[in-house]
Amino acid sequence: DIQMTQSPSSLSASVGDRVTITCRASQSISSYLNWYQQKPGKAPKLLIYAASSLQSGVPSRFSGSGSGTDFTLTISSLQPEDFATYYCQQSYSTPVTFGQGTRLEIK
Amino acid sequence: QVQLVESGGGVVQPGGSLRLSCAASGFTFSSYGMHWVRQAPGKGLEWVAFIRYDGSNKYYADSVKGRFTISRDNSKNTLYLQMNSLRAEDTAVYYCAKDMVVFGVVAATPDYWGQGTLVTVSS
Numbered sequence: 182d183i184q185m186t187q188s189p190s191s192l193s194a195s196v197g198d199r200v201t202i203t204c205r206a207s208q209s210i211s212s213y214l215n216w217y218q219q220k221p222g223k224a225p226k227l228l229i230y231a232a233s234s235l236q237s238g239v240p241s242r243f244s245g246s247g248s249g250t251d252f253t254l255t256i257s258s259l260q261p262e263d264f265a266t267y268y269c270q271q272s273y274s275t276p277v278t279f280g281q282g283t284r285l286e287i288k
Numbered sequence: 289q290v291q292l293v294e295s296g297g298g299v300v301q302p303g304g305s306l307r308l309s310c311a312a313s314g315f316t317f318s319s320y321g322m323h324w325v326r327q328a329p330g331k332g333l334e335w336v337a338f339i340r341y342d343g344s345n346k347y348y349a350d351s352v353k354g355r356f357t358i359s360r361d362n363s364k365n366t367l368y369l370q371m372n373s374l375r376a377e378d379t380a381v382y383y384c385a386k387d388m389v390v391f392g393v394v395a396a397t398p399d400y401w402g403q404g405t406l407v408t409v410s411s
Contacts, residue, residue: 182350215397217333224383224401225325225333236399268333272396275347277323277335 183207183271187280193288198259202283204252204269213273216245216254219282220265228267229254261287290314290400292384297405304374304409310367310384310402318342318362321387323398324369326380326407336382337369338395347395352378374409381406 184207194200204214212232217225227236229245232252242257256263264287269280296308310322324336337358338347346358357370367384382405385398 213396219333224403225398226401227388227397227399230388230397230399270333270397275338275395276349277338277395279333279335282332 182276183210183274183278185269185271185278185280187267187269187283189283190281191284191286193286194259195288196259196261200256200259200285202254202267202269202285204247204254204280206250206252206271206273209249210271210273212248213271214245214247214252215270215272216243217268217270218263218265219268225268259285290386292386292400292402294382294384294402294405297382297407299408299410300374301411302375302409305370305372306374306407308369308371308382308384308405308407310369312365312367312384312386315386315400317360317365319390321389321392321395322358322360322367323385323387323395324356324358324367325383325385325398325401326378327383327404328377328380331380334380335395338387339367340393341391345393371407374407376409379407379409 214232216229219225233245267283291313293311339358355373359368385401388397388399
């Protein structure tokens with residue numbers, strides 16, 4: 182199985198900050214990488230698919246990059262509604278696997 | 289708009305069985321593969337199973353293989369997860385999710401998720 186490792190596991194930031202979350206795969210997954218946002222008590226929401234494609238309806242302050250084994254999710258200017266947990270997920274092979282999550286908290 | 293509504297969760301004793309359902313609407317259900325993904329309390333996301341759009345292929349996580357069965361009824365726009373030989377570690381919120389790829393044949397990108405149903409395995 183492909184292991185997905187996110188860093189950091191948690192971070193504190195302020196409204197307006199630029200934030201970057203990284204995700205590393207245990208083997209090359211080309212661009213088969215997705216990012217999700219999850220708020221407490223809610224279902225995950227797809228933000229980015231295929232490493233850098235913005236899902237419909239997602240604000241343009243979210244962006245993704247990377248290929249192979251190293252990927253990043255960037256939020257260009259944090260908004261109050263962005264404080265949540267973020268997960269990466271590889272869709273290169275079955276079983277689909279997720280990173281352990283990055284909790285983004287208000288500083 | 290895509291809507292997925294899970295049901296069937298509850299409290300069950302270890303070794304027991306439960307069947308989850310997911311009613312789908314707002315898209316052509318028979319054209320998309322479907323996933324089950326679970327989340328233990330306070331933990332991360334764990335993919336459980338995927339079924340091809342026509343039901344002809346199914347894939348499972350090792351942790352549930354041989355105990356869980358995913359199925360679908362395209363005439364009823366409904367996805368199922370039959371869970372047998374339940375263990376304490378199966379306690380989680382179970383989400384159904386639609387795959388992004390039309391006529392997809394392998395598990396890929398869950399794009400729309402239901403609100404989840406809680407399964408608690410406890411004596």
